[in-house]
Amino acid sequence: MLAQLPPGIRSRQINNGNGLNVHILEAGYEQPGRECVLLLHGFPELAFSWRKVMLPLARAGYHVVAPDQRGYGMTEGGDARYDGDISQYGFLNLVRDALGLVFALGYDAVAAVVGHDIGSPVAGTCALTRPDVFRSVALMSAPYPGPASYRFDGQNGAYAAAQLHADLAALTPPRLHYQRYFCQPDANAHMLACEQGLHDFLRAYFHMKSADWAGNQPAPLASASAEDLASMPTYYIMEQSRTIAETVAAEMPSQAQVEACNWLSDAELAVYAAIFADTGLQGGLQCYRSLGSAAAQAEMLLFAGRQITVPSCFISGASDWGTYQSPGALELMQRRVCTDMRSVDLVAGAGHWVEQEQPAVVAEKLLGFLASQAGSFGKKA
Known part of the structure; x- marks a missing residue:
């Protein structure tokens, strides 16, 4: 580094x-x-x-x-x-x-x-x-x-989240919120041991969430319904049948695009890849798991x-x-x-x-x- x-x-x-x-x-x-x-x-x-x-x-x-x-x-x-x-x-x-x-x-x-x-x-x-x-x-x-x-009406955060995840799963094709995915026990392994390798996974992930990816045209959503959330890119509202590595692999930038990326060179990306290969990503995922826990929400009350x-x-x-x-x-x-x-x-x-x-x-x-x-x-x- x-x-x-x-x-x-x-x-x-x-x-x-x-x-x-x-x-x-x-x-x-x-x-x-x-x-x-x-x-x-x-x-x-x-x-x-x-x-x-x-x-x-x-x-x-x-x-x-x-x-x-x-x-x-x-x-x-x-x-x-x-x-x-x-x-x-x-x-x-x-x-x-x-x-x-x-x-x-x-x-x-x-x-x-x-x-x-x-x-x-x-x-x-x-x-x-x-x-x-x-x-x-x-x-x-x-x-x-x-x-x-x-809240005194029984509609607490956990209830609302469970209902949203059920609504997303009922869409065609079934969808999954990325934060829910990050809480799954195999999410870390999906990224570390993905078919394209950790370096290329990170390259595609950084690319797809950057201004370099033409699919990013954000605008305010009408509501927090499953249907409206599903209009966001698939790195946020994933297809339930795909891992995050498979999701971003479809938008892997070309070699020319990688060489033109002046904000994240391959040498700089290699710093992330080397460190995460050594430490894993589960430490970062733990925060998402805590974020959705009833104990953490109660603590913030x-x-x-x-x-x-x-x-x-x-x-x-x-x-x-x-x-x-x-x-x-x-x-x-x-x-x-x-x-x-x-x-x-x-x-x-x-x-x-x-x-x-x-x-x-x-x-x-x-x-x-x-x-x-x-x-x-x-x-x-």
């Missing part, structure tokens, strides 16, 4: 006090007393995913830190067994991971926590539960819907009705279906969940991997967001 890191970014391990020896990448570490920006990646990604955003933020005067999250990459200590403890992947424990890392780095607060994909709800929960530490939040590619709400009051922003790719996969979530985030939403940017020329596809624009948007906040906070004690 180090061979693919730009000069100025270093790799090291740090104990976060919450059971992890966290692998981090950092830039702007040479000068003490800088404000810190914490970057949280999604699935199937790593701290490495932020490599092209880190240096512009560091040049602007920030200490930029990107960890491999629990269960991912070179971070040690997470239970990545399918039959292991998924409760440690609940959002509140992932907040503890981030909080412990911030303190271990010598800070009492950070200028911003930035989360992409499933890192977005982690970052959102950081700002929701500890606004004193996470002084602002940038949510990327996945609108943050806020904590679970109390402690914050029912609570809003994010620190400055916030949302950044996504204009070609990213993730913005709309949960109908109404984008509007809910702006209208109720975040009380100080500074900006919503849909970046042209980017799909789901916006921080990799358009890193210069993302860095510019993040720096503008940080500049909109008066004062200085979160320096090392």
Whole structure:
């Protein structure tokens, strides 16, 4: 991995006090007393995913830190067994991971926590539960819907999810939500041991969810019904008879397209393939399993009705279906969940991997967001 890191970014391990020896990448570490920006990646990604955003933020005067999250990459200590403890992947424990890392780095607060994909709800929960530490939040590619709400009509989240999955299965052909698929015991093996090989699976997966794939023409959905959700690409609402590897194999880019992909070279992709071949993907999948668990949803009820009051922003790719996969979530985030939403940017020329596809624009948007906040906070004690 180090061979693919730009000069100025270093790799090291740090104990976060919450059971992890966290692998981090950092830039702007040479000068003490800088404000810190914490970057949280999604699935199937790593701290490495932020490599092209880190240096512009560091040049602007920030200490930029990107960890491999629990269960991912070179971070040690997470239970990545399918039959292991998924409760440690609940959002509140992932907040503890981030909080412990911030303190271990010598800070009492950070200028911003930035989360992409499933890192977005982690970052959102950081700002929701500890606004004193996470002084602002940038949510990327996945609108943050806020904590679970109390229901007294019996129609809780588990009931609604079960009904949706039944409705999807009743379609012709039968369909399956990708998050449901990720919770299956053989999902990890399907990806690691797929016919095309892990490297080509990742290439097709990254390609199909990017702006390079012509099939990505996202738009708001009319409802969360099975019929409306099934209008999304098959990497979100899969055909029940196909694995995720088989799904994306049908859209494998040509060699010419691979060579033209300036945001993810084969050498950079090889970093992901080598690390996931060594560690597997189950650690990342555990978060999806926890997300749908009744215990995790009940835990978040402690914050029912609570809003994010620190400055916030949302950044996504204009070609990213993730913005709309949960109908109404984008509007809910702006209208109720975040009380100080500074900006919503849909970046042209980017799909789901916006921080990799358009890193210069993302860095510019993040720096503008940080500049909109008066004062200085979160320096090392």
